[in-house]
Amino acid sequence: MNIISLSDYSIYIDDSFSALQKFLAEKKYSDVVVIVDENTKENCLPLVQKIITTQNIIETKSGEENKNLSTCEQIWQQMLTFNVDRKALCINLGGGVIGDMGGFAASCYKRGIDFINIPTTLLSQVDSSIGGKLGIDFKYGKNLIGLFKNPKAVFIAAPFFKTLPQRQFINGWAEIFKHALIRDKQQWEKIASIDIFSVDMNDIVFHSLQIKKAVVEADPFENGLRKILNFGHTIGHAIEAYSLENEKDSLLHGEAIAIGMICEAFLSEKKCGLSESALNEITTVLLKHFPKHDISNFKHEALLATMRIDKKNEGTTIMASLLSSIGHCEYDIPINQQEIIESIAYYNAL
Ligand SMILES: NC(=O)c1ccc[n+]([C@@H]2O[C@H](COP(=O)([O-])OP(=O)(O)OC[C@H]3O[C@@H](n4cnc5c(N)ncnc54)[C@H](O)[C@@H]3O)[C@@H](O)[C@H]2O)c1
């Protein structure tokens, strides 16, 4: 079993769920409630049902469009129907949607009950398990309502990937590539050439989380270093938002971030000292896993408008985190409109 110890909780990476069993036995919660969606109810709950024996299952509807207050109301209603008290435990069994929303709902219910996360997508295992960000979407945008609060524990296991759609699996790899690019050249070299479908995922997730842990612990409130986690996200987020609004089969987060990383690697070469050979290598590896998506008709003005309201900016200047080399990332680098458009042109010409 691999364990990541953080300041107030631990992440257990273990296919046998023995740590989960021990946790539940030791804590003696008055009651346990599990939040799932229809997919994790069918595919993931059976994997833990020997250990989590409660009948209190709250089923929500999957999808980002349901990560909202109205689903939280249904969760709270169900918790009241089950008579869940303040000494109970909430288990979030699902991807990032269940993790963010279940943690938020648990933190508000009767002024807050304990919760643990069992992330079942690759993205939620490598990204949302650390950082304590909880929340829901609200009328005007994603994750607008929420708070920082850590779970009591996180339990990670690879067998969940057996049923995870392949597109969702590859989606999670974007953040794994990002972690290696910003902090760990050796890991990048390893994962750049492996077959992502036949590698020991617990080992990969463990390594990736260690990188995120080091960064988050060095800067818990995102005053400086933590901004390097945003590599690929300045342009990637804008592409994700545009795609969500305008494309029928819209890009997943990781898919948009992969495009963002290619564009920002281009900017890294222009502005931050990244070598041309490193740019070519990053582009080739990312394109192999995230085949070219046609963004040539994405309106520059709309993309720039999204980038201008990015939280990381200072005033109206768009700030990015760029690579000085593979494994090293710098932050608070101003990028201008012309440079951004050139970087998108670089992607379009691939
Ligand atoms: N808190 C954070 O730090 C953080 C970080 C990154 C992303 N997020 C949030 O995470 C969300 C995206 O999470 P996601 O990518 O995990 O997507 P998701 O939670 O929407 O899950 C993707 C799909 O996979 C299904 N699914 C999940 N596990 C499965 C399994 N093992 N087998 C079969 N189907 C399965 C789900 O039902 C869903 O349909 C976004 O809302 C984003 O804002 C939060």
Ligand SMILES: [Zn+2]
């Ligand atoms: Zn991301």
